[in-house]
Each structure stands twice: as C-alpha cells, then as structure tokens.
Amino acid sequence: MAGNVRHADQNGRRRFVALGDSFTEGVGDRNETLPNGVRGWADRVAEKLAKAEPGWEYANLAVRSKRLRHVVEEQMDRAVAMGPTLITLYAGGNDILDFGTDMDQLMAEYERLVARLAATGATLVLFTGYDVKVSAVLEPFKKRNTLYNERVRELAAKYGAVLVDYWCLDAYHDRRMWASDRLHMSKAGHKYMAAQVLDHLGVAHKFSPKDWEPPQRLKLRDWERRQRRWVNDWVLPLFGRKLRGVTLGDTLRPRWPEPVKVPRKAGLRKLAERQAAAAGSAASGDADSAESNARTNGGTQP
Incomplete structure (x- = not known):
C-alpha cells in the first residue's frame, strides 16, 4: 500500500467513502445481484483494498443524476460523520450539462466541498471529467468541461488530493469502454477506472486492459441505425426528464448508505x-x- 494512503485512524479503522453521481454509483456496469442493479469501479476498489489489507469498510453514497448541490446537501455531512480514511469525489458533471449553469459559482461550491473533505485528514481522490464524443449536440459544453478540469487540477494540488486525470486516459477513445447511452462507462470502462484509482493509491491488483481487436468501421447504414436507436432510447428520454424536472435518481437510495466491512474473499x-x-x-x-x-x-x- 502506497505511503500516500492513510491506512487507518487512531482506532485502527480503515474506511473508504465514495461520493458523487452515476460515475461513482456504477451506472453502465449492470449487476442485478447488487444494490441499484449496478457494480462499478468503486465496489472493485473497495474489494481490492480489503484483499490487500483486511479490515477495510466501505460506504458508497453516490446516486445517479445528482447535481453538486445535492452531493453537498445529502452526502457531505454523512461522509464526514463516518470518519473516513479514504474519500473519492466526482461531482459537477451533471451541472455542466444543465442549461444556465454559472461555472464560477459551481466551482466555488466545489472548492468548499473539497476543503471540507480534505479537512478530515483522509486521503482524498478527485477526478477530472472526460471529453465524451457522443454527439455534436454536446460540443457547446466542451468549454465548460475544460474549465472544470483546470480548476479540479488546481484544487487537487492546493488541497493535497490524489488526482485521477480522466481527461487524459486514452483507453476511453475506444467506444467499447462506454455503455449504450454513450455517457457512462461500460463494465470494461469501470474495470479500467478501478485499475487507475488503485494504481494511484499504490494498491496491487490484476485488472488489465481489454486486448481487443481494432474496432470495425461501421457501414453508413449501420451507423445511421445506431444513431436512431441512441436518440430514441437515450437522448429523447433524457430531454423529456429535463422538461418534467425529474431524474433517474429521484427514487433511489445510495447503494451502500452505511459502512460495511468488505469480505476479503467473498466480495x-x-x-x-x-x-x-x-x-x-x-x-x-x-x-x-x-x-x-x-x-x-x-x-x-x-
């Protein structure tokens, strides 16, 4: 285990708490046997931590569709009260996709959240956002994403956080790293992200990138068919929810709302x-x- 990970608190407790939205909840990595029907990179990190060093506890407060204000209001105090020794945070991506978002205000609120979490003394892991190439419709948001990433890098340095620079991970150029909605990672994408987090923390693992053949170039007819399916299955429902003022996370609870001791072998x-x-x-x-x-x-x- 790397020296930059705080192994335990004064009582010998090792506790990993994950905060955020769908990225951390695990959306795109379906598993019906687990809470909310997903697994994700954070579960995998928790399991590898427990294998490397028994006694780790894990809570995951992330819920899909949550905005930064929701993470602050619903997750921050709960996470701090748990006495974590390791915290991961990704929040703000949904705000970037909202019309009318004030980026200066958003990043000021993000810094207040980071400062509060860093003050716990836990190892804090932050993430930049990825430049998802799904449609020209999202290109106007690229400037916001770039600004967000610049500020996250600055704040990681300022508060001594571990930075996983998602923006720079070339493996995600392959469309097979993405779920069918093109906005969330696939199972392979979540595994790769778990490996990145563990590498940054200095924790041993056996996750390895998929050894895929180069993706086949789609014929125009197949590309058009996929585009229509994507618009009908994901884009139109997304904008419909925005118009109605509802999200997919409105009726969901956090997957692991209280710290659980991670079984070393069973998972x-x-x-x-x-x-x-x-x-x-x-x-x-x-x-x-x-x-x-x-x-x-x-x-x-x-």
Missing part, C-alpha cells in the same frame, strides 16, 4: 446476498407476527 456480491436474505427473513417474520396478532385480536372481539 460485495456475497454481502449483498446475505443482506437480501436477512431482509427477506425479517419481512417474513413481521408478516407472521402481524398474522398472529390479527388472529389473536380477532379471537377476543365480541
């Missing part, structure tokens, strides 16, 4: 299965108790 999937089984048993017990009470109450009625 988080087994932990999720045990939690689901325990919840099912509790629900069954409550139902049995309610039925018993109903019979008892029914028997005493005149």
Whole structure:
C-alpha cells in the first residue's frame, strides 16, 4: 500500500467513502445481484483494498443524476460523520450539462466541498471529467468541461488530493469502454477506472486492459441505425426528464448508505446476498407476527 494512503485512524479503522453521481454509483456496469442493479469501479476498489489489507469498510453514497448541490446537501455531512480514511469525489458533471449553469459559482461550491473533505485528514481522490464524443449536440459544453478540469487540477494540488486525470486516459477513445447511452462507462470502462484509482493509491491488483481487436468501421447504414436507436432510447428520454424536472435518481437510495466491512474473499456480491436474505427473513417474520396478532385480536372481539 502506497505511503500516500492513510491506512487507518487512531482506532485502527480503515474506511473508504465514495461520493458523487452515476460515475461513482456504477451506472453502465449492470449487476442485478447488487444494490441499484449496478457494480462499478468503486465496489472493485473497495474489494481490492480489503484483499490487500483486511479490515477495510466501505460506504458508497453516490446516486445517479445528482447535481453538486445535492452531493453537498445529502452526502457531505454523512461522509464526514463516518470518519473516513479514504474519500473519492466526482461531482459537477451533471451541472455542466444543465442549461444556465454559472461555472464560477459551481466551482466555488466545489472548492468548499473539497476543503471540507480534505479537512478530515483522509486521503482524498478527485477526478477530472472526460471529453465524451457522443454527439455534436454536446460540443457547446466542451468549454465548460475544460474549465472544470483546470480548476479540479488546481484544487487537487492546493488541497493535497490524489488526482485521477480522466481527461487524459486514452483507453476511453475506444467506444467499447462506454455503455449504450454513450455517457457512462461500460463494465470494461469501470474495470479500467478501478485499475487507475488503485494504481494511484499504490494498491496491487490484476485488472488489465481489454486486448481487443481494432474496432470495425461501421457501414453508413449501420451507423445511421445506431444513431436512431441512441436518440430514441437515450437522448429523447433524457430531454423529456429535463422538461418534467425529474431524474433517474429521484427514487433511489445510495447503494451502500452505511459502512460495511468488505469480505476479503467473498466480495460485495456475497454481502449483498446475505443482506437480501436477512431482509427477506425479517419481512417474513413481521408478516407472521402481524398474522398472529390479527388472529389473536380477532379471537377476543365480541
């Protein structure tokens, strides 16, 4: 484990807390056995931390579609109260895609969040945003993304944070690193991101880039078909939600809202299965108790 990672607090506790939006929640890396139906790079990092050094605990407060203000209001204080020794933060990407965003105001709020998290004494990991080449529709937002990345780099240096410079990772030029919505990483993309984070923290792992054949050039007809499917499946629903003022994260809870001890061998999937089984048993017990009470109450009625 690298020296820049704070192994444990004064009580010997090792705790990783992840904050943010869909990037950190794990959207694009589907796994129906895990909370919210996704896995993602943060889960993988937590599991590798536990294998390298037993005793790590992990909480993931990230929820898809959250803006920076939501991360501040809903995640910041909870994360600080957990006493983390490692924090990851990516937030602000959804704000960049919102019309009317004041970038100076956004980055001032981002710095206040970074300052609060850095003050915990935990190792803090920050990320730049990637220049996703999905459509000419998003090109006007490139200037905002560039400004965001410049400020994140400056703040990482100012607050002594570890910086994962997503913008510079050439592997993401391959479209197979992206999910079908073209905005979130695929399973391969999340694995690669986990490897990047672990490399920056000096943690051993066996993640390796996909050894793909060069992507085949699409025929015009196939390209047009994919474009229509993408617009119908993702772009139109996205703008529809914006018009209605709703997001995909409105009804979701954080995937790991409280710190859990990461099993060194079984991983988080087994932990999720045990939690689901325990919840099912509790629900069954409550139902049995309610039925018993109903019979008892029914028997005493005149």
